[in-house]
Amino acid sequence: METEEDRLRLDQQSRDRMAAHMKAVEEAEAAGSGDRGAWKWKIRQRIWDYMEENDIAANPRPVHHRIPNFVNAELTAKQVAALPEFQSAKWVKVNPDRPQSEVRATVLRSGKMLLVPQPRLRTGFFSVLDPAKIPMDKYGYACTQAGVVAFGEPIDLDAKLKVDMVIIGSVAVNPANGARIGKGEGFAELEYGMLRLMGAIDDTTPVVSCIHDCQLVDDIPSVSLPSFVFQREGSRRDQNQKNQKRTIRVPPSLPKPTGIYWDKLSPQKLGSILILQKLKAKLEQETGQRLPSGPDEILPPTARRDGKGKGGKGGKGKKGKDEGRGERKGEKGKERKGDGRKGKASREQDALRMVKDTRTGYGSKGRVGKDFQGCNC
Numbered sequence: 001m002e003t004e005e006d007r008l009r010l011d012q013q014s015r016d017r018m019a020a021h022m023k024a025v026e027e028a029e030a031a032g033s034g035d036r037g038a039w040k041w042k043i044r045q046r047i048w049d050y051m052e053e054n055d056i057a058a059n060p061r062p063v064h065h066r067i068p069n070f071v072n073a074e075l076t077a078k079q080v081a082a083l084p085e086f087q088s089a090k091w092v093k094v095n096p097d098r099p100q101s102e103v104r105a106t107v108l109r110s111g112k113m114l115l116v117p118q119p120r121l122r123t124g125f126f127s128v129l130d131p132a133k134i135p136m137d138k139y140g141y142a143c144t145q146a147g148v149v150a151f152g153e154p155i156d157l158d159a160k161l162k163v164d165m166v167i168i169g170s171v172a173v174n175p176a177n178g179a180r181i182g183k184g185e186g187f188a189e190l191e192y193g194m195l196r197l198m199g200a201i202d203d204t205t206p207v208v209s210c211i212h213d214c215q216l217v218d219d220i221p222s223v224s225l226p227s228f229v230f231q232r233e234g235s236r237r238d239q240n241q242k243n244q245k246r247t248i249r250v251p252p253s254l255p256k257p258t259g260i261y262w263d264k265l266s267p268q269k270l271g272s273i274l275i276l277q278k279l280k281a282k283l284e285q286e287t288g289q290r291l292p293s294g295p296d297e298i299l300p301p302t303a304r305r306d307g308k309g310k311g312g313k314g315g316k317g318k319k320g321k322d323e324g325r326g327e328r329k330g331e332k333g334k335e336r337k338g339d340g341r342k343g344k345a346s347r348e349q350d351a352l353r354m355v356k357d358t359r360t361g362y363g364s365k366g367r368v369g370k371d372f373q374g375c376n377c
Helices: 004-030 038-053 073-081 084-088 098-109 136-142 145-151 187-198 267-271 274-287 344-358
Strands: 091-094 113-117 126-129 153-155 165-168 207-212 228-232 245-249
Touching (some): 073 084, 073 098, 073 245, 098 113, 098 207, 126 145, 165 187, 267 274
Parallel strands (some): 091 113, 165 207, 207 228
């Protein structure tokens, strides 16, 4: 069990890694290379430090290099559920981060199809969870990484579907224009762009972000546009104070991404995401033209627990034992006759084994480990 001393040690390690990354980004900008995003990292550091210092942060901690979880984050699900746009939606895409775990469960309890990105797009694209195929008492488990593997059905870019609402995580949001900043890895934009290419979403699809009051800022320019922002405030230090909540609707005023902006996608990021490599090769083959490539990037560190994690210059680190491998056979579960699909016992065993092997945790029971991270910019 993690002690307060352990948490403070990890928090300091995260701050040191943040400082090292910011220095590297600033040096790259001064040399005329990199993506010129140092200003974003200053905002991220400000938010992450504030949440930790004021006990607004919730496990997994420290929240640096994450879509930060916060006290009472689960209450934002009620605000989402009250939205008319949510009530009329049939398909909802939700980021896989810890603060939105209750939002994902709410989607299933509402009888809606849930679309969840696979971890860092590492092994594929999205998984679809159909509440009609999941026992009601398993909805909470189905929203964990192991549960997504056990109950989700992977889809690819050829899938035909219509997503009615997109819910993303954020580190900071500007309520004046809806612009957001994620934890620095770009997955929210990549996922959004791929859904646009599929025809699953368009300019009218509402975009929602669930955040704490301290994540509202006024110094993000027009870089990304959610249609709504949901916010919950209150901290551990003042539990007696009545929590306030509000929904901020941002009038559409900025263009949303229309697809993948290949000229913005760094070789380092492209090299880490197999599905993007396949998509780029497919488009180049179909058009007979070579797509552009973006500037080099210093990939940010990923969230770390107990010395595990990866990132930094070059963005490389050790992979989990079975990271990137295909589906594995269960030891005891039996395959269904006729269609070759795995039995439930086998699928759940594989799911639990995947959590153990990849060390990604995704808020699974009994682990205060890494989030199954997804939405970022």
